[in-house]
Amino acid sequence: MYLFTGKILRNRQLTSDIRHLRISAPADFCQQSAPGQFIMLSCNDGLFDPLLKRPFGILNRGENWFEVVIKEVGKGSLQLGEMKEGAIVSGHGPLGNGYPEINSDLNKDDLTPLILVAGGMGIASIASCLLFSLKSSIKAGSRVLLYGAANLDELLLLDEMKESAPDIRIETITDDGSSGRQGWVTELLETELQQYPEALVFACGPEPMLINVQQVLRKVSARGYLSLENRMACGFGVCLGCVQDVTGIDDDGTVESAKVCTQGPVFPADKVVF
Amino acid sequence: MYLFTGKILRNRQLTSDIRHLRISAPADFCQQSAPGQFIMLSCNDGLFDPLLKRPFGILNRGENWFEVVIKEVGKGSLQLGEMKEGAIVSGHGPLGNGYPEINSDLNKDDLTPLILVAGGMGIASIASCLLFSLKSSIKAGSRVLLYGAANLDELLLLDEMKESAPDIRIETITDDGSSGRQGWVTELLETELQQYPEALVFACGPEPMLINVQQVLRKVSARGYLSLENRMACGFGVCLGCVQDVTGIDDDGTVESAKVCTQGPVFPADKVVF
Amino acid sequence: MVDLRVEIVPGLVLKNPVLSASGTFGYGREYASYFDVAKLGAVITKGLSLKPKIGNPGVRITETACGMLNAIGLENIGIDSFLANELPVLQNLGADVIVNIFGNNQNDYAAIAAKLDQVEGIRALEINISCPNVKAGGIQFGTDPESAARLVAAVRKATTLPLITKLSPNVTDITAVARAVADAGSDALSLINTLLGLAIDLENKRPVLGNVTGGLSGPAIKPVALRMVYQVVQAVSIPVIGIGGIASAEDALEFLMVGAAAIEIGTANFINPQIGIEIVEGIRDYLDQRKYLKITDFIGCLQS
Amino acid sequence: MVDLRVEIVPGLVLKNPVLSASGTFGYGREYASYFDVAKLGAVITKGLSLKPKIGNPGVRITETACGMLNAIGLENIGIDSFLANELPVLQNLGADVIVNIFGNNQNDYAAIAAKLDQVEGIRALEINISCPNVKAGGIQFGTDPESAARLVAAVRKATTLPLITKLSPNVTDITAVARAVADAGSDALSLINTLLGLAIDLENKRPVLGNVTGGLSGPAIKPVALRMVYQVVQAVSIPVIGIGGIASAEDALEFLMVGAAAIEIGTANFINPQIGIEIVEGIRDYLDQRKYLKITDFIGCLQS
Numbered sequence A, B: 001m002y003l004f005t006g007k008i009l010r011n012r013q014l015t016s017d018i019r020h021l022r023i024s025a026p027a028d029f030c031q032q033s034a035p036g037q038f039i040m041l042s043c044n045d046g047l048f049d050p051l052l053k054r055p056f057g058i059l060n061r062g063e064n065w066f067e068v069v070i071k072e073v074g075k076g077s078l079q080l081g082e083m084k085e086g087a088i089v090s091g092h093g094p095l096g097n098g099y100p101e102i103n104s105d106l107n108k109d110d111l112t113p114l115i116l117v118a119g120g121m122g123i124a125s126i127a128s129c130l131l132f133s134l135k136s137s138i139k140a141g142s143r144v145l146l147y148g149a150a151n152l153d154e155l156l157l158l159d160e161m162k163e164s165a166p167d168i169r170i171e172t173i174t175d176d177g178s179s180g181r182q183g184w185v186t187e188l189l190e191t192e193l194q195q196y197p198e199a200l201v202f203a204c205g206p207e208p209m210l211i212n213v214q215q216v217l218r219k220v221s222a223r224g225y226l227s228l229e230n231r232m233a234c235g236f237g238v239c240l241g242c243v244q245d246v247t248g249i250d251d252d253g254t255v256e257s258a259k260v261c262t263q264g265p266v267f268p269a270d271k272v273v274f
Numbered sequence C, D: 001m002v003d004l005r006v007e008i009v010p011g012l013v014l015k016n017p018v019l020s021a022s023g024t025f026g027y028g029r030e031y032a033s034y035f036d037v038a039k040l041g042a043v044i045t046k047g048l049s050l051k052p053k054i055g056n057p058g059v060r061i062t063e064t065a066c067g068m069l070n071a072i073g074l075e076n077i078g079i080d081s082f083l084a085n086e087l088p089v090l091q092n093l094g095a096d097v098i099v100n101i102f103g104n105n106q107n108d109y110a111a112i113a114a115k116l117d118q119v120e121g122i123r124a125l126e127i128n129i130s131c132p133n134v135k136a137g138g139i140q141f142g143t144d145p146e147s148a149a150r151l152v153a154a155v156r157k158a159t160t161l162p163l164i165t166k167l168s169p170n171v172t173d174i175t176a177v178a179r180a181v182a183d184a185g186s187d188a189l190s191l192i193n194t195l196l197g198l199a200i201d202l203e204n205k206r207p208v209l210g211n212v213t214g215g216l217s218g219p220a221i222k223p224v225a226l227r228m229v230y231q232v233v234q235a236v237s238i239p240v241i242g243i244g245g246i247a248s249a250e251d252a253l254e255f256l257m258v259g260a261a262a263i264e265i266g267t268a269n270f271i272n273p274q275i276g277i278e279i280v281e282g283i284r285d286y287l288d289q290r291k292y293l294k295i296t297d298f299i300g301c302l303q304s
């Protein structure tokens, strides 16, 4: 974990309220960041409104920079999203446990099929798998991104993901039918799991979607991981603000509470008790 | 009085902690601003730290802009001083009563000699007389600026003032002797008043200096005005936070409290009770 | 368009629930350059006493994190000057006027209430029993249910005007004081006044404020204010007016949702002199968009 | 270089006056990745109870203006697990450990105090009689001087460890509680715990927090905390530890100037995990620059 200040290197507007930022960072931080991990960010050093840092998924990283996508929903994300190039941010990360590492050796035949499921801003977490780990390990057909959003405009980062992982199959679905079918992304998941029942599923999105994903996985006894976004004060396990009921972390099946920030944000799908 | 948002048109660094800002403003605001008046400024709309607007003297104004000099002493002035071109500020003004209008008809022979006295950041208020009202009404000799500061570097806006009022005589004095004599600006005032006992004096600077100016004026029974800088919450007369003891506002000589924001910041020197 | 009228006391119907908090709105006239103050539910005056009061010496205000401390010390022009010079101005402006009063002792309170009893153009009295900045002026009444009740009963006898008692947050159990003054005949309650606080001037090794301590107001105190309004609304059956850190229509709506019959805007007036009217309009827009016909359908709509 | 040592209780000398506030420092180990926690005056643990406690359901934290509300509900691993799994880690790290305790009733408090009495490596107990988020856990003790005194007397009997009693700010007169627990045998006091507050989720028409109300902490409460420390320092002769909104060395110095013997850092730890050590160093630099030889010469140096 690193505490550092970085500079805004790029601030690209994706939609009216979504920004794609590239921020400078120490090489060690970049190296250690893994898909599904997150960073706590603030940009008002010395002032107390907003007070707490805000958690954002680490979307991508290079040698001396990382990227985030920020949807402006309140004062913290607004302030971060409106930063100009050259502005300074404080960062704390990489935090949490990301997605499990998967077999990415293309030469092996038993490459597990992988289904990535993103709903809305959940893409920030899911895209990290494509942008900085699976890059070259996609086998046509066996790996797919199912991506649901409100409408065509809200489907983010499609070009970046295709460029980074050209062989990924992407299926979109929207609330209003403006891209792909009209419907929920979990409908796509059901179809996909019929074809690849042995697939591993990574999902991130709003809680109702995750609940749905969990049900779909249970129905067909598929394996998967959910990335949660509980409210966080600290992000590193000391405030107990972000806890989520889970079963059997100690493998005895009883319900206990886990810290999403340090034991998650990615949890085995069957352990999360919504 | 206007409530408006303006854009930073220019931000020039005068010293390590003093900035000279030009900010866009409605024409009416600019027209109505007079030397010695002030404006309340903030630049963090929607956030509450800093909470209150901060008062700054209106240094200069054009058709659609005004200028301030800001010394960065705390979080509010720091935030304002660090604003980049294009950033947005909220303004409220012009507020208060500036310096009295003086005879500026050069053709008249009885032009009252005027002595301007500035200590430190008091120049922000005093310079406004030279930058936007006396411009062309300086008769050589009869009008002088006495300007004291910590050192040479802290003597601000000299070029601007000379350009705007070429005939003004400027005498400087510094704490360390790096420009002009070493000493207090009130020493210069005493000398000057010996020569022009009938002069009118405008003074702005830290309270100890103003107390001194008041004493000097009393000693020779000279007329003058002091511009005060009490802490302000509202700036327009509703919080009673900025009051100053004064005598005889109602001309009966009893001590009462005046609101510096609306009854000042410029007061007849003999009325202020320190 | 949604009907914003609220009835604070039988007979005291305000055109909307947005009032100015005492001590943050002068005597009203300063705001007339910024908006039509007649459009507020009511203007509540700076706290007034029988005689003029000069307030505290030294530094009176200082900013804190998302708040400010004040120790004005209830400086005011006195009730006579108010009636002669300020009330007519407010009436000319068309404002609905509520007069905030305080005294050194029970008799003072009763005397000023009696004096205002038959005055044309005063809609109600707000009794300040909670100013933390002066020994007189309330705090000693405001923190003890029995003294508070005695005071309110005395004022009650002295006037037929609707009485709003303004409560102090510096207490263990605000519902106890609330119940006591309700029982003593207060028609409504307003809360909270400021929290007692201190700021230190590190370099000069002394308190920033001339009065040492001061009253904390502004957004910083909103969570405490909301909690107390929530508690008091459940504890009494008279209307409660919410105060504390309100700086937007959303803030105001939160207090109304919790059950406040109206709200007062304090510190936010200093930052934006037009905030009063902006909040009236913001509330209207919010409720219109959600198809409310009357604001009273919204008040108290918190689910639990 | 200035001597930063402070004696909290005869025999309890801390290397400096900067402590971590309970509930904001976990059990200490998480911070070891950020700085050497042995460099703090002491690490105060999350509040511990006899049995593990699962805390409150639903949303537990929410940000407010310059502050935050929490309703964690005293979730903790229980004293046995602490002694078995956490205390050894803290000791390995070289930290001076103060254990914060609470119970459902007086017997619980006494039992946990007795249990810790002879444990190696515990420097003192901090008794939480002021958590606003659970019925048990103190608030009912913390707001009434007599119950508070009875509780402290019971704990006093159960242990020979130095006792620090942590006071609630949600009271009319904090000096009354302070005096009562001092008389009952508390060796020192710490204050303030959180102010009780409420946040509303406007769109969903319900309180944000699962527990409805929560405890307000952070810079927003600093003025209230400073005021209470100022009052209590004058009211009792035992040492007072200042807590509330401390986020910089200057903040810490203000509390020390007012007379606090030490300070605790809470919410600020969340924003900057290294703030503890930065404040230790900031205090040292400040006092060195001003040529203080010992910090005890600075403590209480406020002029009035």
Ligand SMILES: Cc1cc2nc3c(=O)[nH]c(=O)nc-3n(C[C@H](O)[C@H](O)[C@H](O)COP(=O)(O)OP(=O)(O)OC[C@H]3O[C@@H](n4cnc5c(N)ncnc54)[C@H](O)[C@@H]3O)c2cc1C
Binding pocket: A038, A050, A052, A053, A054, A055, A056, A057, A058, A068, A069, A070, A071, A072, A073, A074, A075, A076, A077, A078, A121, A124, A125, A228, A229, A230, A231, A232, A233, A265, D062, D063
């Ligand atoms: C592990 C994790 C990863 C995330 N990744 C991203 C991302 O890549 N891109 C992105 O746009 N958003 C992401 N979010 C959500 C993002 O943190 C919130 O949108 C943001 O904190 C809102 O802050 P605000 O000040 O704008 O809103 P406010 O409503 O003003 O925030 C108030 C408080 O609530 C918290 N909060 C509010 N909404 C959320 C939320 N949906 N989730 C968690 N906390 C919330 C804030 O952190 C803050 O403490 C992530 C959240 C988590 C927990």
Ligand SMILES: Cc1cc2nc3c(=O)[nH]c(=O)nc-3n(C[C@H](O)[C@H](O)[C@H](O)COP(=O)(O)OP(=O)(O)OC[C@H]3O[C@@H](n4cnc5c(N)ncnc54)[C@H](O)[C@@H]3O)c2cc1C
Binding pocket: B038, B050, B052, B053, B054, B055, B056, B057, B058, B068, B069, B070, B071, B072, B073, B074, B075, B076, B077, B078, B121, B124, B125, B228, B229, B230, B231, B232, B233, B265, C062, C063
């Ligand atoms: C009428 C008037 C005109 C002024 N003109 C200028 C100017 O042209 N240029 C300039 O640099 N400064 C000027 N000042 C001083 C300027 O307002 C303060 O330096 C500034 O408010 C400090 O704010 P801060 O947030 O940086 O400091 P902080 O110390 O964080 O401020 C905390 C609070 O104290 C008040 N405060 C702090 N220092 C002062 C001070 N010296 N005077 C008044 N209030 C203070 C702030 O306004 C704020 O409310 C003027 C003050 C007044 C009253």
Ligand SMILES: Cc1cc2nc3c(=O)[nH]c(=O)nc-3n(C[C@H](O)[C@H](O)[C@H](O)COP(=O)(O)O)c2cc1C
Binding pocket: B239, C021, C022, C023, C024, C046, C047, C048, C070, C072, C074, C100, C128, C131, C166, C192, C193, C194, C216, C217, C218, C219, C221, C243, C244, C245, C246, C264, C265, C266, C267, C268
């Ligand atoms: C500068 C100032 C002066 C005040 N004067 C009075 C007063 O005279 N009488 C009174 O009842 N309350 C007074 N108050 C308290 C406010 O009316 C209000 O209760 C308090 O500020 C909390 O609201 P806010 O957070 O919106 O400011 C004053 C507050 C401030 C900031």
Ligand SMILES: Cc1cc2nc3c(=O)[nH]c(=O)nc-3n(C[C@H](O)[C@H](O)[C@H](O)COP(=O)(O)O)c2cc1C
Binding pocket: A239, A240, D021, D022, D023, D024, D046, D047, D048, D070, D072, D074, D100, D128, D131, D166, D192, D193, D194, D216, D217, D218, D219, D221, D243, D244, D245, D246, D264, D265, D266, D267, D268
């Ligand atoms: C998330 C959180 C959890 C807390 N848990 C405890 C606790 O278990 N025991 C306790 O005595 N105080 C607890 N507190 C109170 C703090 O120790 C401290 O008194 C309070 O937060 C004020 O200090 P601050 O403003 O620096 O945060 C907690 C505070 C927070 C924010």
Ligand code: FES
Binding pocket: A231, A232, A233, A234, A235, A236, A237, A238, A239, A240, A241, A242, A243, A259, A260, A261, A262
């Ligand atoms: S966010 Fe603090 S413990 Fe997870």
Ligand code: FES
Binding pocket: B231, B232, B233, B234, B235, B236, B237, B238, B239, B240, B241, B242, B243, B259, B260, B261, B262
């Ligand atoms: S600053 Fe408010 S009355 Fe002058």
